[in-house]
Amino acid sequence: MTEKKFPGVWGGILCRKRYIDEKLIESIGQIEALVNLGAGFDTRAYRLAPIARIPVWEVDQPQNIEAKRRRLRKLFGEIPENVTLVPIDFDQQTPAIVLPTCGYSIGKRTFFIWEGVTQSEGIAGSPEVTTRRVLDGGGRLGPVRSSRFFQCRLSVSMWPARHCDGGPM
Numbered sequence: 001m002t003e004k005k006f007p008g009v010w011g012g013i014l015c016r017k018r019y020i021d022e023k024l025i026e027s028i029g030q031i032e033a034l035v036n037l038g039a040g041f042d043t044r045a046y047r048l049a050p051i052a053r054i055p056v057w058e059v060d061q062p063q064n065i066e067a068k069r070r071r072l073r074k075l076f077g078e079i080p081e082n083v084t085l086v087p088i089d090f091d092q093q094t095p096a097i098v099l100p101t102c103g104y105s106i107g108k109r110t111f112f113i114w115e116g117v118t119q120s121e122g123i124a125g126s127p128e129v130t131t132r133r134v135l136d137g138g139g140r141l142g143p144v145r146s147s148r149f150f151q152c153r154l155s156v157s158m159w160p161a162r163h164c165d166g167g168p169m
C-alpha cells in the first residue's frame with residue numbers, strides 16, 4: 001500500500017537502517033553509550049551483537065515504551081540488562097533533563113540516533129525547531145568532540161527523495 005503510493009520508500013528505510021547500523025558498529029570501541037531518540041520498535045539494540053557490550057537508552061512516548069517493554073519481556077523474559085527504556089514527550093521535555101534521571105551520565109561518549117522522528121505525527125513543530133529543542137543546544141547531551149549524531153528522515157513532500165546526514169555533533 002505505502003509502496004504503491006511512495007515507490008521505493010521501504011527500500012529507502014532499509015538502506016537508512018543498514019547505514020546507521022554500519023556507522024554504529026564502526027564506532028564500537030570509541031563510544032560508551034547508545035541513545036536512540038524516538039527509538040520506536042527499532043531492533044538494532046537486540047540484533048547487533050556488539051551492542052550488547054554497551055549501555056543503551058531507548059527513548060520514546062510512554063505508550064510506545066510500555067508496548068515495547070511488553071514485547072521485549074515476551075521475547076526475552078526480561079529487558080536485556082544493558083537496555084533502559086525511557087518514556088518522554090519531546091514536545092514537553094528534553095532528553096538532557098530526562099536521561100540523567102534514568103541512569104545516563106551527561107559526558108559519556110555517546111552515539112545518538114534521531115532517525116525518522118521529525119516527520120512523525122507526534123511532533124508538533126518544524127523538523128529544525130524540534131531537533132534543536134530536543135537536543136537542547138546540542139552539546140549539553142554529550143561531549144561534542146566524541147559523540148556522533150545521526151539525523152535521518154524521509155520527507156513526505158520529497159518522497160521518494162531521501163535525506164540522511166551523519167557525522168560529529
Ligand SMILES: C[S@@+](CC[C@H](N)C(=O)[O-])C[C@H]1O[C@@H](n2cnc3c(N)ncnc32)[C@H](O)[C@@H]1O
Binds near residue numbers: 038060090091114120
Ligand atoms: C516513524 S517512528 C521511527 C522509529 C525509529 N526511530 C525507526 O526509525 O525505526 C517515529 C517515532 O517517534 C516517536 N515520537 C513521535 N513523537 C514523539 C514525541 N512527541 N515524543 C516522543 N517520541 C515521539 C514515535 O512514538 C515513534 O516511535
